[in-house]
């Protein structure tokens with residue numbers, strides 16, 4: 001299915017302090033107040049939600065203020081789009097890949113825009129802990145990135161695993177820039 005939908009203006013950007021999910025489905029948007037605790041909660045949405053979230057999703061980056069994060073359901077998985085602050089970008093760039101469990105630079109986790117430039121202010125990743133699949137909480141943990149409360153994995157501001165049992169960095173989904181301010185995931 002190759003349908004796509006564009007993020008509506010008002011309801012899709014979350015205040016990350018609320019820890020809620022926004023489920024952005026193909027052709028429709030559904031908001032659900034599900035606490036960001038565990039992947040099973042998402043799985044309980046069932047096949048209908050998975051089916052709705054198939055295809056690709058276009059996201060207007062101008063709707064995500066700096067320091068905010070969009071959380072959406074895409075192909076049955078939570079995807080985070082975070083508009084990082086300068087401090088978050090600086091921290092992500094400062095880490096030496098040689099010190100990481102899953103060595104990867106911050107730049108390697110970014111996709112160039114239509115002009116071929118990296119846009120480090122926007123981090124797009126699959127919001128699933130690589131240990132047993134819980135959904136990490138943002139702006140938390142010892143590295144100020146994401147924290148998985150299930151078994152205490154700490155991710156940095158690039159979504160890379162820094163401490164705890166998770167073996168890999170959070171995954172980067174396939175995405176591209178449609179314009180300088182719109183990306184397409186999927």
Ligand code: FES
Pocket residue numbers: 129130131132133134148149150151152153164165166
């Ligand atoms: S599922 Fe995240 S630490 Fe175990």
